[in-house]
Amino acid sequence: MALSFSCYASLNPQLQHKPITQSNKKCLEKVKNLVRANGVCLNTSSPHESLQKGNWVKLICGASFEDVVDIRNLSLVYTLAGVDCIDCAADGAVINAVNEGIEAARAITPVRRPWVMISVNDHEDLHFRKAQFDPNECPLDCSRPCENVCPANAISMNDTHGVLTERCYGCGRCFPVCPYDKIMEITYIRDAAATAELLKRGDVDAVEIHTSGRHISFFKELWDGLGDSVDCLKLVAVSLPDIGDSTIPAINMMYSVMEGNMSFFNLWQLDGRPMSGDIGRGATREAIAFAVRIAAAKDKPPGFLQLAGGTNAHTVDGLKKHRLFQTTTTSKDKNVHSSSPSSNALIGGVAYGGYARKIVGRTLNSMQALHGHACIEDHPEHLVMALTDALALVGPIKCYPSS
Ligand code: SF4
Numbered sequence: 247m248a249l250s251f252s253c254y255a256s257l258n259p260q261l262q263h264k265p266i267t268q269s270n271k272k273c274l275e276k277v278k279n280l281v282r283a284n285g286v287c288l289n290t291s292s293p294h295e296s297l298q299k300g301n302w303v304k305l306i307c308g309a310s311f312e313d314v315v316d317i318r319n320l321s322l323v324y325t326l327a328g329v330d331c332i333d334c335a336a337d338g339a340v341i342n343a344v345n346e347g348i349e350a351a352r353a354i355t356p357v358r359r360p361w362v363m364i365s366v367n368d369h370e371d372l373h374f375r376k377a378q379f380d381p382n383e384c385p386l387d388c389s390r391p392c393e394n395v396c397p398a399n400a401i402s403m404n405d406t407h408g409v410l411t412e413r414c415y416g417c418g419r420c421f422p423v424c425p426y427d428k429i430m431e432i433t434y435i436r437d438a439a440a441t442a443e444l445l446k447r448g449d450v451d452a453v454e455i456h457t458s459g460r461h462i463s464f465f466k467e468l469w470d471g472l473g474d475s476v477d478c479l480k481l482v483a484v485s486l487p488d489i490g491d492s493t494i495p496a497i498n499m500m501y502s503v504m505e506g507n508m509s510f511f512n513l514w515q516l517d518g519r520p521m522s523g524d525i526g527r528g529a530t531r532e533a534i535a536f537a538v539r540i541a542a543a544k545d546k547p548p549g550f551l552q553l554a555g556g557t558n559a560h561t562v563d564g565l566k567k568h569r570l571f572q573t574t575t576t577s578k579d580k581n582v583h584s585s586s587p588s589s590n591a592l593i594g595g596v597a598y599g600g601y602a603r604k605i606v607g608r609t610l611n612s613m614q615a616l617h618g619h620a621c622i623e624d625h626p627e628h629l630v631m632a633l634t635d636a637l638a639l640v641g642p643i644k645c646y647p648s649s
Pocket residue numbers: 376377395396397398399400401409413414415416417418419420421
């Protein structure tokens with residue numbers, strides 16, 4: 247607990263841990279029992295082994311999401327649920343928040359430390375943008391559809407800024423609903439030199455490069471800019487959308503840029519329908535269809551495959567339907583193997599973003615309504631609820647007994 251306290255104070259010096267009451271102790275026991283009963287403590291295999299087995303789970307905090315209090319609590323909850331990796335914005339304060347959440351989880355009960363990954367972009371990308379508008383310019387009689395549609399509670403007309411920048415993760419849902427066209431899109435590109443410094447800090451294990459896959463020169467420029475900072479990494483992921491027949495040539499070209507000095511594992515994140523997992527069942531179809539095609543391709547370069555973009559509670563069923571869940575051959579051709587060693591699962595795992603944040607976010611929001619900004623372990627009745635939801639998402643991939 248002491249570690250959690252001192253770290254959290256760096257997020258918000260005004261916040262102090264609450265004294266532990268008898269009822270809180272009981273709830274924390276319940277948290278430990280949930281972790282124990284699902285065998286999360288016993289899950290001592292490395293994240294790399296999870297990729298090989300096909301049971302890798304990554305939490306995506308969001309390449310642009312920077313609410314450090316939520317990020318800290320999300321990281322705590324999903325570390326207890328046994329994720330292999332936590333992917334966050336390439337920002338020092340955000341990385342601190344993730345690491346603080348992880349250590350706070352490990353102070354509650356001994357669980358494995360997930361890898362910490364930061365996300366960067368080689369050019370303009372949907373994941374690297376913010377919405378912005380001046381609420382003073384909004385007509386007073388506007389029904390504020392922007393507020394209703396925002397999945398991140400990032401729009402507040404009581405706030406002088408309109409958009410709470412640190413909460414906006416660029417999903418874009420507010421842009422088309424404004425009847426007065428007041429909302430601007432602000433895009434940005436993470437600086438390669440600043441990213442290289444973050445990678446050398448020692449508390450980051452992996453980097454993810456978001457690319458359109460259409461301009462190898464942008465990818466190469468970023469890669470060259472990262473220089474030897476990638477040498478200390480465990481994993482480099484490349485996230486790209488489905489660009490049809492150009493996808494395999496694109497990933498082959500990117501692999502040829504990276505392969506000169508590969509002291510790390512590499513992964514291709516197949517971003518089906520970006521930032522849509524919280525929308526519903528249909529959102530996962532594009533991610534599954536993308537994975538089916540790439541898994542069956544014979545001429546792809548080495549690297550684990552992982553789904554993202556539209557992933558949610560229906561994704562595992564979709565993978566099972568296509569016999570891609572923790573299998574080493576495709577259903578169409580038993581002789582077709584991944585270009586990775588044949589003992590590896592065809593699909594290394596799944597990354598959950600908006601959906602993972604939504605299910606735990608419900609509890610974080612209700613905790614905040616009652617207690618303001620707080621450490622979730624100080625309100626373990628909320629931690630029990632959040633962990634139960636997180637285990638329900640992670641469990642089917644990890645094959646936990648409760649799922
Ligand atoms: S709807 Fe999406 S883009 Fe708009 S403010 Fe909310 S998170 Fe940002």
